[in-house]
Amino acid sequence: MGLLDRLFPSSAPSRTAAPGSVMPAPSSEDVSEGKGLAAFFTEDHSACDRLWAEVEGADEGPDAVAAFHRFDAALRRHLGWEEDVIFPAFEDASGHRGFGPTVVMRGEHMQMRSVLDAMAQAAGGGDHQGVLDHGDTLLMLIQQHNAKEEGMLYPMAEGVLQGAWSGLRSRLRE
Numbered sequence: 001m002g003l004l005d006r007l008f009p010s011s012a013p014s015r016t017a018a019p020g021s022v023m024p025a026p027s028s029e030d031v032s033e034g035k036g037l038a039a040f041f042t043e044d045h046s047a048c049d050r051l052w053a054e055v056e057g058a059d060e061g062p063d064a065v066a067a068f069h070r071f072d073a074a075l076r077r078h079l080g081w082e083e084d085v086i087f088p089a090f091e092d093a094s095g096h097r098g099f100g101p102t103v104v105m106r107g108e109h110m111q112m113r114s115v116l117d118a119m120a121q122a123a124g125g126g127d128h129q130g131v132l133d134h135g136d137t138l139l140m141l142i143q144q145h146n147a148k149e150e151g152m153l154y155p156m157a158e159g160v161l162q163g164a165w166s167g168l169r170s171r172l173r174e
């Protein structure tokens with residue numbers, strides 16, 4: 001068994017397929033770069049939403065603090081992916097540098113980070129209710145922000161960055 005098979009046993013081609021049987025061919029999307037830009041980032045919005053639901057559902061104490069840190073890390077990672085990878089590429093490809101949608105989105109990210117900072121402070125002080133109260137503000141910001149990205153920016157970015165997405169996707173790591 002090769003190293004790859006040991007590391008990723010489930011992704012290894014089946015060795016037990018009946019002779020003559022044909023493995024289903026992966027779609028061209030799977031073969032190239034998987035999900036497109038808009039689907040990838042929209043799904044990451046949903047992933048952050050689910051992590052927030054865990055914060056809301058956690059009992060006060062260490063579980064709630066741990067849930068908050070998972071949410072905080074995921075949201076900051078998402079904002080960083082956009083600011084460091086996607087927005088600059090979009091600005092280069094579209095010529096919208098210093099104006100246009102990414103300027104607005106960067107400003108909203110700053111607002112979100114300042115609320116996250118307040119939440120982190122509350123979490124650090126064991127103030128779960130404070131985390132939830134700031135969370136109401138953050139959720140409002142996020143909903144408006146994500147609607148703009150999903151409704152406008154991501155489709156535009158997917159259009160102008162079609163050829164570049166595979167390379168950009170590979171830069172979206174932890």
Ligand SMILES: [Fe+2]
Nearest residue numbers: 079082105149
């Ligand atoms: Fe964003």
Ligand SMILES: [Fe+2]
Nearest residue numbers: 041078082149
């Ligand atoms: Fe986003």
